Amino acid sequence: MSERYFVTGGAGFVGSNLVDRLLERGAQVVVYDNLSTGFESFLSEAKKSKQFTLVPGDILDQASLKQAMQGCGFVFHLSANADVRFGTQHPRRDLDQNTFGTFNVLEAMRESGIRRIAFSSTGSIYGEAAVIPTPEDAPLPIQTSLYGASKLAGEGLIQAYCAGFDFQAWIFRFVSILGDRYTHGHVFDFYKKLLADPTKLAVLGDGQQRKSYLHVQDCIDAIFCALERSTEPVNIFNLGTNEYCKVNDSLGWICQELGVNPEFEYSGGERGWIGDNPFIFLDTTRIRALGWEPKFNIQQSVLKTLQYLRANQELLVRV
């Protein structure tokens, strides 16, 4: 890997882990991140490498984005508003950051003669899927969240650039990712609440929601596998494990690990929030056919994430 990679959102959870892995493989890496939800401290190892450059900047700043990209041959576009839950509180944010931001990245690439892009999409684009486990060519879904809608729109723009401007793209539809540097999601929320009060725990929904998770290192293994072995103009992959768990399963693992026995206070209902999907389970046959398989199951990923948060409690107050 002698190439120079541009990583938007490279100071974030998935991004910073990807950056470390790219540097391990001998690549040059330019991270472009506005540090709004990412942390410069996640790049402390990366910064020791001469192959690494950090450019603070926002993908909505077209001039800065284009300038930072010069000399790179490949773009990992991971920068995003990555929280599906709060879209209705600020309807413009997902569209700006995930759709318009992706357009800006594509335009900067086009103007710079860079034509290869990997994109972090999401299983949320399937809405409440009619087919479970859900394959990449599932029936055209109805969007149930602004987040999913904004990411599907980002996918569509990338695909249109492949057709119109000879780009090549790898689009990854993630389940929820867990692991080191995890900074939002249910493990984070539950742990933070239990630290404050181990006797009771508020749970959104009825706890029966079935969800899927993948460890960040397995996620990055899958991305590298697809980049090496899938060579279509547009390459789309679901990324997840071959299982799902209930919110209550995960709660049980977390409480046991922490040695607490709280009273659960369910908000009730099949959905924890507007747009919450009660059953997320992706069909990963396509990426597995390339030879990839995950090293960690969901329980292991939840527990490793919890162990990371216990060792890095400063994240709980910084986020």
Add this chain to the structure above:
Amino acid sequence: MSERYFVTGGAGFVGSNLVDRLLERGAQVVVYDNLSTGFESFLSEAKKSKQFTLVPGDILDQASLKQAMQGCGFVFHLSANADVRFGTQHPRRDLDQNTFGTFNVLEAMRESGIRRIAFSSTGSIYGEAAVIPTPEDAPLPIQTSLYGASKLAGEGLIQAYCAGFDFQAWIFRFVSILGDRYTHGHVFDFYKKLLADPTKLAVLGDGQQRKSYLHVQDCIDAIFCALERSTEPVNIFNLGTNEYCKVNDSLGWICQELGVNPEFEYSGGERGWIGDNPFIFLDTTRIRALGWEPKFNIQQSVLKTLQYLRANQELLVRV
């Protein structure tokens, strides 16, 4: 129909025909149009009605849009950059007008307490469909044009507003529409060229492309039918006839009607331009199941369109 309807793009081809039909049914109508591709003359009949108001304005002007919408109960959002062919010449235009514009309409509605919307989408969102005739729940497509991508993104936003803000939506995926006030497309282009030189005619592609068309009055009949009989939160319908024709078929009908016999100069290739879809044919079982059927076949629609253009040649130079 005693309601007050807001029609974006109401001075355009489909919009102005819809406005006339709404007024015939006794409705009040507010047209909001920037007159960039629409014509005020298309509203000359409508202007005779006391039920009609024209507000010149752009959907990207959020304040003006919201003000014009006050007092309306239903929005027909037809305003768009409606030409699929030239996306790569101005990559931002489709995104701005079709995606961001739709977001502005949705936000203006939300702030105004209006929750029902009909949207003119397109069969282009299916890309080069894997299933033909293509049903509404076709396998998730790969976008092949910026136009299709921008319209699918508009659909996604509307769907997310239905989930998040209790909107109700009717989304119509049109084939190419023909009929009175038609101002762009193959009949327009061929007629204009043949007027200039009836001895030869440049044709994009090999003439074997299979395309679908629907008469604008049939299109409006279908819209009214769906609004009356389909009551889901999100209602999606393909609109088209039960047939397709080849470009060469349509060329033959046009030349015969004009009494010309030009030499055809094919640019060659299966596709006429980047993103051209060589076979468009939508499955319209869903709208037919509601009792709608078209009155005109494709040949009749092509000939009626040609007759309109012959009687309104000033359009050929104004567009």
